[in-house]
Amino acid sequence: MKSVRISQIGDFEDQEVQLNGWLYNKRSSGKLHFLQLRDGSGIIQCVVFKGDVAPEIFELCGHVGQECSLAVAGSVRKDERSPLGYELGVKTVEVVGESSEYPITPKEHGVSFLLDHRHLWLRSSRPHAILKIRSEICKACRDFMEERDFTLIDAPIFTPAACEGTSTLFETDYFDQKAFLTQSGQLYMEAAAMAFGNVYCFGPTFRAEKSKTRRHLTEFWMIEPEMAFCDLKKDMEVAEEFVYYILKRVLEKRREELKVLERDIEALEKVTLPFPRLSYDEAINRLQDLGSDIKWGTDLGGDDETILSKQYDSPILVHRYPLDVKAFYMKEDPEDSRLALCVDMLAPEGYGEIIGGGQREDDFAILTRKINEHELPFEAFKWYTDLRKYGSVPHAGFGMGIERVVAWLCGLKHVRETIPFPRMLQRLYP
RNA sequence: UCCGGCGUAGCUCAGCUGGCAGAGCGGGUGACUGUUAAUCACUUGGUCGUUGGUUCAAGUCCAACCGCCGGAGCCA
Numbered sequence: 001m002k003s004v005r006i007s008q009i010g011d012f013e014d015q016e017v018q019l020n021g022w023l024y025n026k027r028s029s030g031k032l033h034f035l036q037l038r039d040g041s042g043i044i045q046c047v048v049f050k051g052d053v054a055p056e057i058f059e060l061c062g063h064v065g066q067e068c069s070l071a072v073a074g075s076v077r078k079d080e081r082s083p084l085g086y087e088l089g090v091k092t093v094e095v096v097g098e099s100s101e102y103p104i105t106p107k108e109h110g111v112s113f114l115l116d117h118r119h120l121w122l123r124s125s126r127p128h129a130i131l132k133i134r135s136e137i138c139k140a141c142r143d144f145m146e147e148r149d150f151t152l153i154d155a156p157i158f159t160p161a162a163c164e165g166t167s168t169l170f171e172t173d174y175f176d177q178k179a180f181l182t183q184s185g186q187l188y189m190e191a192a193a194m195a196f197g198n199v200y201c202f203g204p205t206f207r208a209e210k211s212k213t214r215r216h217l218t219e220f221w222m223i224e225p226e227m228a229f230c231d232l233k234k235d236m237e238v239a240e241e242f243v244y245y246i247l248k249r250v251l252e253k254r255r256e257e258l259k260v261l262e263r264d265i266e267a268l269e270k271v272t273l274p275f276p277r278l279s280y281d282e283a284i285n286r287l288q289d290l291g292s293d294i295k296w297g298t299d300l301g302g303d304d305e306t307i308l309s310k311q312y313d314s315p316i317l318v319h320r321y322p323l324d325v326k327a328f329y330m331k332e333d334p335e336d337s338r339l340a341l342c343v344d345m346l347a348p349e350g351y352g353e354i355i356g357g358g359q360r361e362d363d364f365a366i367l368t369r370k371i372n373e374h375e376l377p378f379e380a381f382k383w384y385t386d387l388r389k390y391g392s393v394p395h396a397g398f399g400m401g402i403e404r405v406v407a408w409l410c411g412l413k414h415v416r417e418t419i420p421f422p423r424m425l426q427r428l429y430p
Numbered sequence: 431u432c433c434g435g436c437g438u439a440g441c442u443c444a445g446c447u448g449g450c451a452g453a454g455c456g457g458g459u460g461a462c463u464g465u466u467a468a469u470c471a472c473u474u475g476g477u478c479g480u481u482g483g484u485u486c487a488a489g490u491c492c493a494a495c496c497g498c499c500g501g502a503g504c505c506a
Contacts, residue, residue: 027464027465027468029463029464029465029468030461030462030463032462032463032464032465033465034464034465034466034468045465045466047465050463051463065457081464081466082466083466100457101440101456102456103440103441103456104441105440105455105467106467107441107455107456107467108441108442108455108467109441109442110441110499111498111499112497112499113440113442168504168505183505184506205506207504207505207506209503209504209505210504211502211503211504211505212499212501213501213503213504213505214500214501215505216504216505216506217506220506221506222506299504301502302502302503303502344506352506354506355506356506399506400506401505401506402506403506405506426497426498
């Protein structure tokens with residue numbers, strides 16, 4: 001008999017098939033058992049009628065536990081009462097693997113309990129929907145880069161030094177020296193951009209920051225494009241087109257999952273190109289008008305980002321922050337030496353920063369001075385300054401945090417649900 | 431690191447001015463031919479986070495510690 005996936009069940013109406021899956025839930029009513037079977041592609045109700053199956057099969061179905069794995073055979077039939085449109089009229093059931101007292105019941109659970117059981121929680125409909133959307137977003141990212149002729153260049157995970165200061169790095173032994181887990185692939189992408197033109201990396205990054213907020217993980221995934229012969233203006237255009245492309249893909253392909261998550265889809269459909277652009281100066285004035293006590297020269301706080309982004313339906317691009325609050329590699333604005341040619345993209349609905357990027361300092365003398373001013377070890381960055389000695393060109397790029405984009409598109413309060421196995425200040429298990 | 435809050439059954443929680451440890455869900459048994467987090471009956475289940483203190487008596491009051499949650503800073 002043919003084994004089929006639940007998502008394909010409509011192609012087999014009135015045919016006998018075998019389904020392989022796990023028992024999601026069960027209800028009984030005298031001479032009937034209703035088995036909700038889950039196989040990762042969908043959930044279907046399998047109806048076991050006492051008159052249709054052997055007595056020992058009916059008895060067995062009364063005692064199978066939640067998440068018991070089953071091979072169920074029967075006939076596919078259309079049924080208006082089913083959310084799927086079809087159910088299975090069961091002929092035989094075989095237990096593949098027993099399960100009893102499964103910890104995650106259909107009732108409510110707390111965050112800590114669910115995260116302690118993340119390896120099992122993945123089976124539930126909500127994590128399932130989120131991770132399907134994450135998968136779609138990752139694919140959209142790669143498709144966009146592929147279509148725009150970006151070359152995938154994988155950045156190293158072990159690095160000899162920080163790119164933005166050492167306080168937030170995970171340190172590890174590397175034979176007879178120290179190594180750090182990467183907090184960005186950007187510097188390596190700059191080298192690669194000089195070789196390939198347009199490049200990107202996509203992988204995990206690590207921050208040892210002891211931050212406990214809904215927007216932070218110690219291990220998170222970032223996609224970092226870098227473009228040679230590119231200025232801030234073009235950088236912002238690529239960034240907005242990229243985010244819009246991802247959004248459209250999710251709306252097109254993952255509507256069912258958004259519904260499971262009860263996402264306000266209309267809010268996502270309001271996003272249009274081009275995204276509003278605000279200079280840092282304008283943002284500060286705007287925030288002060290809205291009642292914030294923020295002063296020129298400081299970075300935007302979480303509350304400020306929320307207040308600002310709630311003024312718009314689309315993500316916004318805030319550009320040209322004060323040089324002093326930004327990393328050493330940011331290029332100075334030739335029109336105002338207090339400013340950096342950088343940009344942050346803030347997602348709407350208060351989701352905050354999803355992209356940070358900008359034009360890089362391409363002058364050898366200025367970059368060397370900046371490294372010293374930031375008290376960074378020059379030896380560790382010697383290779384990086386070489387890029388300014390041998391055919392330096394204007395170049396720019398950005399980094400997008402995948403988890404924050406997933407949180408925004410899914411409408412989630414906390415990024416811990418956007419990654420299969422979150423790593424946080426208080427969590428390294430499972 | 432700082433500021434708040436919470437630790438009671440497998441889970442979610444109630445437990446008042448200190449006086450016999452509780453509910454719902456889950457697990458088990460049974461009833462029911464159409465259930466949708468099924469329903470109904472019975473039943474099972476406890477080192478009240480840890481240590482110390484006050485008291486005739488502490489889940490309850492006090493102290494310290496541990497764990498977790500929320501927020502801030504920093505960032506994607």
